[in-house]
Amino acid sequence: MSGLMLNIICDPSQGGKSDKSKGNYKHERFLGRRRFLERKGFLKDKLINKQNEKNNKRKRKKQRHTQSNGEYQSKPAAIFPQFTTTLPDKTNEPSCSTQTLCQKPTSSVSSTGCTSQGKQTHSVAPGTVGPLKYLAMDCEMVGTGPKGSISELARCSIVSYNGDVIYDKFIKPINIVTDFRTRWSGIRKQDLRNATPFNQAQKEIVKIMTGKVVVGHAIQNDFKALKYFHPACQTRDTSRIPLLNQKAGLPQHEVVSLKRLTKALFNKDIQTGKGGHSSVEDAKATMELYKVVEEEWERTLVFKSVC
Template sequence: MDEAARILNKTLVPLLSNYLPFFITVLLGWIIVTKYYSDDKNQKQKNEENYSLAADDGGGASSSGSEGNKENASPGSRTQLSRRQKKNKVRNGSPPTGKKKQKKRHAVLRQYTKLNLSDAEIFDSLRGYTLSPEDLFLLGYPIENRLYPGRALIFKNPVKRFDVNAKLFVPNEVYVDLLVHNGGSTFERRTESGVHLKNPDSDKSSEKKCVRCSKTFFISPEGEYLTQEHCLYHWGKLQRPLSGGGESHYTCCKGRKNTKGCTTGKLHVWNGLNDGWNGPYDGYVRTRTKKTPPPDGNYKVYALDCEMCYTTSGLELTKISVVTHDGRLIYDTLVKPESSIIDYNTRFSGVTAKDMAKRTKLLKDVQSDLMGFISADTILVGHGLENDLRALKMIHTTVIDTSIVFPHYYGLPYKRSLKSLVHSVLKRDIQCDNTGHDSIEDARSCLELLLWKLRKDRVSSKNFDNDLNLQ
């Protein structure tokens, strides 16, 4: 033992005395570096929380539609958090993809960059794609008649296949000779056919047709469901085989035509419209002409998309998203329906009961917000925009409908879906999530389709002019 102690004394003690300071220095350095990276990681998480919050408040909670106010600050701004922002602060458990998704929503569209035009030039060029007053009438857009100022009329064409250039019908006791257009001006349309349609609003029948299963059901004038039965339906579309042969089948379950539905709904639902004339309706707002025209003639271009749910009154608004001419989000909010909700239509709207339990706006508040930055001459872009304007209860006549700009092969009333258009034209996929559509993505996609069309038409026009010059 003494020999072992002597050996350790001669070897280990000198070794420790020589290298102990080195080991202590390394240990302290490791502790300092670990603490530094730990603090840095916590700071990054905190910054990401602030970023997510700023991105969420960038347009979703806007009460005025203005791009310059505090709630609409650009994503990632380092300003001090407001009381409301602290209250709605995003937790650390937020999905890591949220930051990228918000960045994408606020990014400028590629087609806008490729156009390389000023905003005023884009506005002026897009005016050639707007729908005519006759098209608005025939496609079911809310319109205003001089006999019913401040009230809306909606025409639902009962013909299964029609042409926008066909003669217009004149409904019984509702004259369309003078329709209010573009903030107060009128356009004349004289009829030669003498054909009359009955005004369904004069028929107080409570009989409705389910838009899902086509069964008849009854609702009282007060909105009470008299028919209490489940709805068995196919949520997918009836699709023809690409080869042209064989039977058509539903995209939801591959079931053939006339087979029993694959999905059960709580009750039957309807969209709120009958064939022919509907209205006149109260509660609609009409966009107004600006008192002072903009110096460059640019009244702005916005694309919007709405999500709706089924209520006792038909389809009602639950969410709206608006993007600017270059694709940046300017307005995004949930909306509380006025009537009792029958079906949230989550498969397509993406809106759930949990969403509606959050902070929502009333329709009249949304109308007030939109009227703050949309004038009668502002160009609104959308896909099947008549549905959105009906849900918003807004009369606006300066619109571009991408379902008309990119017509279906078989013509109206067939329309290509936004999903198929984006896939074939822009070569990308949207609406892939089984939790429903994204209204921001849909609005941006509509706008990008239109800008793509404008860019291609400008190229074709230049080539045509060059050919004429060569001749």
């Protein structure tokens, strides 16, 4: 037993694989699987995405380098506002100092994107129409519902810049009239017997006003009765023009009646007698009041960005 010797040989090349051999085997196995997946097309999209990411990184790096040198490039397909000056054509349009241009969308009757235009140059949205005409509107309302508490349209009058009557009709309210308010409206029962139905009159009036600058006194009440909202940039409310009050010698921010303003500026009496108001007379008076401050008022609107 004492002469027994053990001779153990640890040669990596014999009796097993070393760590290095195992690593090479795993790598070869990985490459084999990768080649198999490439042949099947599973790695095609992944390689394309990876290549696209590399290309995008190069582009961003190039853009940063360009901007660092002070060379800024605009984005492709960027839309910039056009700058246009339009002077009123006094041969075809009312003799006013300024006009309004407004973009007219195809999906809506009223337009909201609008910029006042006058003697000074300022930006205009693309796709604008030509100089617009000025109109003055006045409406008379009657009462419906309990004790005539609901105001509904019963007459509408529209005049041109020069005071010519464009539209003047009695309008039959949707609901039964419970108070004709004749003392103020001038409407009587017989006036509404053959009156134009509200829905028809509404379409006619909106068609006339579309694309026009509409002047009125406390005109929001008229639009409410008409169930219509005209673009603010195309609306001129003579009850809210401080310049007009100033010229009349009245407090600038006070809401003054049409009758009082007309008397103070023109020494003219309107809305007299017990027969009620005349919407034609009121519309003409409103347009005359607007003309008093037209040039100054339109100039201030240019800098106020109405719409």
